[in-house]
Amino acid sequence: MSIPGTDELTAALAGSLLPAPDLTPFNPAFPIHPTALISAAHEQDVATAVAWAARHGLRVGVLATGHGLNAPVEGDTLMITTQRMTGVRIDPGARTATIAAGTRWAQVIEQAAPYGLAPINGSSSAVGAIGYTLGGGSGPLSRTYGFAADHVRRARLVDCRGEVHAIDAESDPELFWALRGGKGNFGVVTELEIDLMPVADLYGGSVFYSDAATHDVLHAFAGWSTGLPERVSTASVALLRLPPSPALPEPLRGRFVVQVRYAHLDGAGPGAELLAPMRAVAEPLLDTVREIPYTAVDSIHQDPVDPLPFWDGGAGLTGLPPAAVDALLEVAGPGRDIPVPLVEVRLHGGAMARPPAVPNAVTGRDAAYCLSAIGLMTEDTSPVTPGLIDDIVGAVAPWHSVSVPFNLIGPATVERVAGLWNEQDHARLLAVKHRVDPAGLFGGGHTIA
Ligand SMILES: Cc1cc2nc3c(=O)[nH]c(=O)nc-3n(C[C@H](O)[C@H](O)[C@H](O)COP(=O)(O)OP(=O)(O)OC[C@H]3O[C@@H](n4cnc5c(N)ncnc54)[C@H](O)[C@@H]3O)c2cc1C
Structure with a gap:
């Protein structure tokens, strides 16, 4: 690969650089030709890759399953796939699941079921748990229990400098508010802790x-x-x-x-x-x-x-x-x-x-x-x-x-995305965005700008 600095990135990763054709998104309607594509093995890989992208002036895209691909990915972008970062820990006493970035709902459902518990997954369990939850997440249990994002307790996030943060309602209330509904606009989420519902x-x-x-x-x-x-x-x-x-x-x-x-x-x-x-x-x-x-x-x-x-x-x-x-x-x-x-x-x-x-x-x-x-x-x-x-x-x-x-909402202009919120909430989101991602690294096809 001829991108300056790629060797330095490869050497620092536990995961690997991939040729783009190795991606198999659920929605293949949009071409994916990023500047570089890495398959992250764990959180530190994500941090290393984001820091590298920031140094090289690249935007950062995240791909878990490709159910939410809504625009071509071409040039000036480092794409991080989280497909290898799967993992679920159930705490039956606390009724929570801690899920890694690339986990699909099927895995959470399967591991929660023996305890008579269930997540607020969507209509298809093949969808990625993190991307779905960050976008709100409405599924077969939602009329009874609400949106998936209503039941997030804590997140781990790699920011635009490649630094890792544990975020909850106390540590950073504004970012915690924005993250749950504002989708991938604030960083790469490497882990979420979510509530499970008593549904067997x-x-x-x-x-x-x-x-x-x-x-x-x-x-x-x-x-x-x-x-x-x-x-x-x-x-x-x-x-x-x-x-x-x-x-x-x-x-x-x-x-x-x-x-x-x-x-x-x-x-x-x-x-x-x-x-x-x-x-x-x-x-x-x-x-x-x-x-x-x-x-x-x-x-x-x-x-x-x-x-x-x-x-x-x-x-x-x-x-x-x-x-x-x-x-x-x-x-x-x-x-x-x-x-x-x-x-x-x-x-x-x-x-x-x-x-x-x-x-x-x-x-x-x-x-x-x-x-x-x-x-x-x-x-x-x-x-x-x-x-x-x-x-x-x-x-x-x-x-x-x-x-x-x-x-x-599907493929959408920046104006259409902005119109999802009232003026006050959109301004609040923008304030968080400008604080945590001033150069606009994150957001992909659904950027809040
Ligand atoms: C068949 C089908 C059924 C669906 N059913 C429902 C439904 O019932 N309810 C519902 O609410 N939605 C539903 N959706 C929409 C789905 O929730 C979104 O498309 C969601 O974004 C998919 O997330 P993903 O990670 O699987 O997809 P990807 O295409 O891999 O990711 C989509 C976006 O999610 C964000 N993202 C993913 N992972 C991370 C991360 N670790 N950190 C930061 N950002 C991240 C990024 O912005 C990324 O561009 C459905 C979609 C399909 C195709």
């Missing part, structure tokens, strides 16, 4: 309906979801355009289907009673809702597990009146032949609407629902997909709430 099992899964039932299911969902108690930890509806994959159950293969995702924390009795009106809307193609151990939580949303080149977008919604449902069906319903495999409307509210015990910078708390849409970025579809995602998000503009969860 769920009554959860999905009910799938055919395209013919789309209108009825969506309108019924809009009415039904307004009255659900907080023990319904998940309620969402998705429009799916599924591939003809043999990995899918036969009734879903290659079809447009509507999926209602559901989870209740108190077992089949109250869970089934509350779900009954939705089950009765139309004859399901498939109904997988049943009592499941928390380790089967991925079966609620059934997100894709294989890499997928995508462009996404989202918005918080103040409500889901019939006119909003019709507007959504007009742009994304079964009548349209578009490369958009997923459009989801997820019920928020409950604990997500309440401020946490230790305030943080999480966005989207004011949303009653969250809309997200994912479009395919293949050679054929990439010219049209970003526009289609804009159209879907724009179709419900009259019902947009003030903000949307940071994790779900």
